[in-house]
Amino acid sequence: MDYTKRAPIKDRFKGNVAIVTGGTTGIGRAIADELCKEGASVAITGRHEVGAEKEMGDAGYDVTFIQGDMAEESFCEKVVAETAAKWGKINYLVNNAFSFIAKGMDATRRDWEIMFSVGPFGYAKMIQLVAPHMREAGGGSIVNMSSISCRIAQVNRWTYNAAKGAVNQLTRCAALDLAPWNIRVNTVSPGWIWTREVLKAAGGDKEKYDPIWGEYHILGRCGEPVECAGPTLFLLSDDASFITGTDLCVDGGYNAIGSEGLGKTATFAGSE
Numbered sequence: 001m002d003y004t005k006r007a008p009i010k011d012r013f014k015g016n017v018a019i020v021t022g023g024t025t026g027i028g029r030a031i032a033d034e035l036c037k038e039g040a041s042v043a044i045t046g047r048h049e050v051g052a053e054k055e056m057g058d059a060g061y062d063v064t065f066i067q068g069d070m071a072e073e074s075f076c077e078k079v080v081a082e083t084a085a086k087w088g089k090i091n092y093l094v095n096n097a098f099s100f101i102a103k104g105m106d107a108t109r110r111d112w113e114i115m116f117s118v119g120p121f122g123y124a125k126m127i128q129l130v131a132p133h134m135r136e137a138g139g140g141s142i143v144n145m146s147s148i149s150c151r152i153a154q155v156n157r158w159t160y161n162a163a164k165g166a167v168n169q170l171t172r173c174a175a176l177d178l179a180p181w182n183i184r185v186n187t188v189s190p191g192w193i194w195t196r197e198v199l200k201a202a203g204g205d206k207e208k209y210d211p212i213w214g215e216y217h218i219l220g221r222c223g224e225p226v227e228c229a230g231p232t233l234f235l236l237s238d239d240a241s242f243i244t245g246t247d248l249c250v251d252g253g254y255n256a257i258g259s260e261g262l263g264k265t266a267t268f269a270g271s272e
C-alpha cells in the first residue's frame with residue numbers, strides 16, 4: 001500500500017471555506033491539498049513563501065496564501081479578515097502551525113513565551129476570530145493539531161509538551177462554549193510523521209530511521225503527512241457531527257503500546 005496517497009471523497013467540502021494555518025508544508029499542506037481535492041476553497045498561512053500557492057493553483061485548487069506569523073495577533077486578524085473578504089464566509093479552521101522549541105531545565109521565560117505564542121495563544125485567538133463567522137454560516141468545525149507529546153513525558157521537552165497539553169485543554173473548553181453555535185472543536189494527535197523536522201533529525205535517511213523510530217508505534221513505522229489529513233477531514237466533515245471536545249490519536253498505536261514496546265525483548269510467556 002502507498003501510504004502517501006488517499007482517495008478523496010468527491011465534492012464533500014464543495015462550496016465551503018477553510019483556513020489551514022501552516023498549510024505550506026508537512027501535515028498542514030497535506031490537509032490543505034486534500035481539502036481542495038474535495039472541493040473546498042482554502043487559505044493557507046506560513047512565515048515564508050515556498051511556492052505552495054502556485055503549486056496548488058497549478059493543480060486547479062482555489063487557494064490563497066497569506067504570509068505572516070501566527071504568533072502575532074494582528075496577523076491572525078488579517079488572516080480571518082482576508083479569508084472572509086475573499087470568499088464571504090468561513091466554515092472550517094485547522095490550527096496547525098506550531099513552534100518547535102524543545103527545551104527542559106534550560107528553558108528561559110522567553111522560550112516559554114515564544115513556544116506558547118503560536119499555540120495555544122494563537123490557536124485561541126484564531127478560534128475567537130472565526131467563531132462569529134461560523135455562527136453566521138450556521139455552524140462550523142475546528143481541528144487543533146496536537147501531538148502524542150500532549151500526554152507523555154519526553155526528554156528535554158517541557159516547553160513543547162506543556163504547550164501541546166494546553167492545546168488539548170483549550171479544545172475541550174472551546175468545544176463546550178461553542179456548541180450552542182453548532183461549532184465543534186477537536187484535536188488530532190499525530191505520532192512521528194515524516195515531515196521536515198523529522199527528516200532533518202534523520203539526516204535525510206528515511207529508509208534507515210523509519211524502522212528504528214517505527215518501533216515506538218504498534219504499526220512498526222512512522223506516518224506520512226497525508227495519513228493525518230484523512231482523519232482531520234473526517235473531524236471537519238458532517239460525518240463527525242456528534243464528535244466534539246475529543247482527541248483523535250493518529251499515531252499508529254503509539255499511545256496504546258506499553259513499556260515493553262513491540263515485545264521483542266519480552267520473553268515471559270505465562271504458564272498453564
Ligand SMILES: NC(=O)c1ccc[n+]([C@@H]2O[C@H](COP(=O)([O-])OP(=O)(O)OC[C@H]3O[C@@H](n4cnc5c(N)ncnc54)[C@H](OP(=O)(O)O)[C@@H]3O)[C@@H](O)[C@H]2O)c1
Nearest residue numbers: 022024025026027046047048069070097098147192193195
Ligand atoms: N511531524 C511530526 O512528527 C508531528 C508529530 C506530532 C504533531 N505534529 C504537529 O503537526 C503540526 C505540523 O507539523 P509539521 O511536522 O507538518 O511541521 P512542518 O512541516 O515544519 O510545517 C509547519 C508549517 O507551519 C508553518 N509555521 C510554523 N510556525 C509558524 C508561525 N509562527 N506562523 C505561521 N506559520 C508557521 C510552517 O511554515 P513557515 O516555517 O514558513 O512559517 C509550515 O507551513 C504542528 O502542530 C506539529 O506540532 C507534528
